[in-house]
Amino acid sequence: MLILTCPSCGVTGEETEFHAGGEAHIKRFGPGSDDDQFHSYLFAKENPKGVHFERWRHNNGCGKWFHAARDTMTLEVFGTYPAQTLEPPKQIRDKITAKHPGWKWREFS
Amino acid sequence: MSDAVSALNGATYNGFVTVTELGLRGMITLRGDLSSAGVKNAAIGVTGVDMPGQRQVHTVKESGLAWMSPDELLVMTPYAEVGDKLAQIDKLLKGKHYLAVNVSDARAMFRIEGAGVREVMAKLCPVDMAPDAFTPGVFRRTRMAQIPAAIWMPSDDAVQIICFRSVADYAFGLLKDAAEPGSEVGLFA
Ligand SMILES: [Zn+2]
Numbered sequence: 001m002l003i004l005t006c007p008s009c010g011v012t013g014e015e016t017e018f019h020a021g022g023e024a025h026i027k028r029f030g031p032g033s034d035d036d037q038f039h040s041y042l043f044a045k046e047n048p049k050g051v052h053f054e055r056w057r058h059n060n061g062c063g064k065w066f067h068a069a070r071d072t073m074t075l076e077v078f079g080t081y082p083a084q085t086l087e088p089p090k091q092i093r094d095k096i097t098a099k100h101p102g103w104k105w106r107e108f109s
Numbered sequence: 110m111s112d113a114v115s116a117l118n119g120a121t122y123n124g125f126v127t128v129t130e131l132g133l134r135g136m137i138t139l140r141g142d143l144s145s146a147g148v149k150n151a152a153i154g155v156t157g158v159d160m161p162g163q164r165q166v167h168t169v170k171e172s173g174l175a176w177m178s179p180d181e182l183l184v185m186t187p188y189a190e191v192g193d194k195l196a197q198i199d200k201l202l203k204g205k206h207y208l209a210v211n212v213s214d215a216r217a218m219f220r221i222e223g224a225g226v227r228e229v230m231a232k233l234c235p236v237d238m239a240p241d242a243f244t245p246g247v248f249r250r251t252r253m254a255q256i257p258a259a260i261w262m263p264s265d266d267a268v269q270i271i272c273f274r275s276v277a278d279y280a281f282g283l284l285k286d287a288a289e290p291g292s293e294v295g296l297f298a
Contacts, residue, residue: 008179009250010163014235017252060252062178 002075004056007082008064021055024067025087025106049073051096051103053088056080069096113188116217116277124288126223130281134171134218135191136271137184139198141207143176151201152182155194166248166261175248175259183259183271188213217277219270221284226268227297230260232287240265240297254283 002015011017023045029037046052052072057065065083069092070076078099079092088108096103103109117130141148149160156174158167161182166175168185175183186194191213198209221229231238233253243249245262252258256279259271272280286292 011249011251013251017235060257061250062181064178 002070002077004068004077005080006058006061006064007066007080008058009062011058011061013058013061017058017060019057019059021057021065024053024055025108046105048105051078051100051105053105053108055083113214116274117281120281122281122285122288124285125225125290125293126221126229126288128281128284128288129220129222130277131218131220131269133188134213134216135186135188135194136211136213136216137186137191137195137198138177138210138212139182139184139207140180140209141202141205143180143182145205147202147205148182148207151198151207152184154201155197156184156186161248164248165246167246168263175261177250177259184209215274217272217274217280219272219280219284220263220267221270221288222267223288224266224298225288225293226262226266228294229284229287230268231296232294233283234258234260236260238297253280256280 003012004015004018005012026041029041050071050073052070054068055065056068066080067083067085068080069078069088078095081089081092093108113133115130115132119132120130122128139152152174153160156172158169158172158174161167161174161176164176167173171185171187173185177183184194191211195209195211227238234251236249236251237243243262245264248259248261250259253272256272256276260268262268270280
């Protein structure tokens with residue numbers, strides 16, 4: 001079972017108290033973008049087996065959005081961090097590196 | 110004026126704990142900067158209880174303050190006073206960035222009482238109800254079976270539950286079922 005800690009209210013709960021909100025740190029392309037950009041924004045997702053970054057919402061709780069870094073295979077959670085964050089914090093990236101040297105996810109490593 | 114009644118009009122059930130729908134209760138959602146003096150003064154001023162910390166609740170009789178999220182408090186008052194209390198908040202926070210709404214008729218409140226209350230809640234919520242983990246004063250928003258709920262323990266043998274009014278009957282059914290005589294697990298006995 002996936003156990004997450006909400007950085008907004010501090011609750012550590014199991015996944016049914018939360019709602020998954022898709023891939024994290026997506027750059028949005030809207031009006032004015034070309035077809036390739038819009039296509040990649042809408043459809044081209046990482047979907048990895050292993051290290052992944054996602055958005056979650058504490059829907060049966062404080063209601064806030066946040067980010068989570070986890071392993072999609074083992075359900076190990078490397079950390080959660082506020083929604084108002086543009087990239088994974090160094091501390092979390094270091095933690096992943098310790099476990100998975102050489103990991104890469106989009107432009108992050 | 111219409112004759113206001115609560116969702117289940119004070120329904121009760123006697124299982125291995127007692128389940129009571131508490132009738133009409135005044136509830137105001139107050140959102141704003143909880144660290145600001147203005148919001149704190151308004152919240153404390155209308156309830157007479159201390160400001161709750163993260164995931165905490167303070168109550169005296171039917172009045173109280175519960176921490177809902179980093180920018181939201183639940184202000185509890187007697188039902189008859191909720192209009193006055195809301196006006197008082199609006200006056201105290203005039204010109205400030207805040208939101209205060211009377212949500213009394215959108216909510217239902219239950220109380221369960223008895224030695225087995227921790228077990229009843231543990232059957233319904235993904236929350237550690239062990240005595241050292243969930244203590245009186247803790248306010249927890251969570252999931253009760255399929256509905257959102259907020260729970261706290263006014264004392265060691267009672268739990269109060271707030272849910273949406275529209276699902277009050279479902280909540281009452283859940284609590285009755287979990288409190289049915291003969292279904293004791295004895296987890297925290
Ligand atoms: Zn939360």
